[in-house]
Amino acid sequence: MVAPPRAGQPRQVDLRRAISAAYYGLFHCCLTAAADEFVGVTQHATNRYALVYRSIDHKTLKELCVEAKKQTPPAKYAPYFPTGGFGPNLQAFATAAIELQEKRHLADYNPQPRFRTSDAKLAISTARSAVQRFRAASEEHRKAFLTLLVCPPR
Amino acid sequence: MVVGTLFEVKPAQLFESNDGQAGVQRVVSEPAVDSDGHEALRITIVLKRGSADKISGDKALDTLVGIDRALREASEDRFPIIDFVTEEELESVGDTES
Numbered sequence A: 001m002v003a004p005p006r007a008g009q010p011r012q013v014d015l016r017r018a019i020s021a022a023y024y025g026l027f028h029c030c031l032t033a034a035a036d037e038f039v040g041v042t043q044h045a046t047n048r049y050a051l052v053y054r055s056i057d058h059k060t061l062k063e064l065c066v067e068a069k070k071q072t073p074p075a076k077y078a079p080y081f082p083t084g085g086f087g088p089n090l091q092a093f094a095t096a097a098i099e100l101q102e103k104r105h106l107a108d109y110n111p112q113p114r115f116r117t118s119d120a121k122l123a124i125s126t127a128r129s130a131v132q133r134f135r136a137a138s139e140e141h142r143k144a145f146l147t148l149l150v151c152p153p154r
Numbered sequence B: 001m002v003v004g005t006l007f008e009v010k011p012a013q014l015f016e017s018n019d020g021q022a023g024v025q026r027v028v029s030e031p032a033v034d035s036d037g038h039e040a041l042r043i044t045i046v047l048k049r050g051s052a053d054k055i056s057g058d059k060a061l062d063t064l065v066g067i068d069r070a071l072r073e074a075s076e077d078r079f080p081i082i083d084f085v086t087e088e089e090l091e092s093v094g095d096t097e098s
Helices: A012-038 A047-053 A058-068 A087-109 A117-136 A139-150 B002-009 B057-073 B087-091
Strands: B024-033 B039-047 B079-086
Touching (some): A012 A058, A012 A087, A012 A117, A012 A139, A058 A087, A058 A139, A087 A117, A087 A139, A087 B057, A087 B079, A117 B057, A117 B079, B039 B057, B057 B079, B079 B087
Antiparallel strands (some): B024 B039
16 A cells, blocks of 8 residues: 555555554464463463454553553552553553544544654564564563453452 | 643653654644643654654653653642654645545
8 A cells, every 4th residue: 555656656555555564463462462362372262362463442441551651550450450560561562542533533533744754664564673672571561551451440 | 831831851752663763753742632621731742853663652652651650740730642743744735524
């Protein structure tokens, strides 16, 4: 989608789709990790797996990521936060998730901004790096993050 | 403007291309509104010619983290919406509408 066409600049619709897909790649990485964690990696075809997978929405992810970036969590998250926070890998992932979610909103719903190829390319590469950081995070941090994602504290 | 000041100081250190050359030409910030209707800060990072392909995802991500941290340290709580654009893209007006 970000490859230059035979003539002229890439179409806005293609750049928008690329930015949207970059965010969704990151989002679905989270959903898969959560369902793998709580139902099981071998259970992809089951209803339980789908139930957990579909239980997470964009707002919940954003709210958790806003808190996960902080060294000191707010009171309602404090009992479930890892000591010292989520660490640099998950904090980087959280930063990217929020940023890409906002860009995806603009790309999908707001006709006003004009996107450039650089924007789309860097959204894609940022999303890929964010997924790598998520996978590189410690198991303890990742499990705490996924638990809060599936079961946000009230 | 807080962000402008921050990036005027050390833009090269915040965002280098993979060959170690500074990839940033300049950084511009302006007030904006995010998708929830909250006040936000649009930060446009203008990249040097041809540098967009030389910047890895890790460096782009580290830049986002660096901007986020710098804003928090400056007690700037508006959400940053960060755009990337190269000099040549700024000069180009021929992109298609759809």
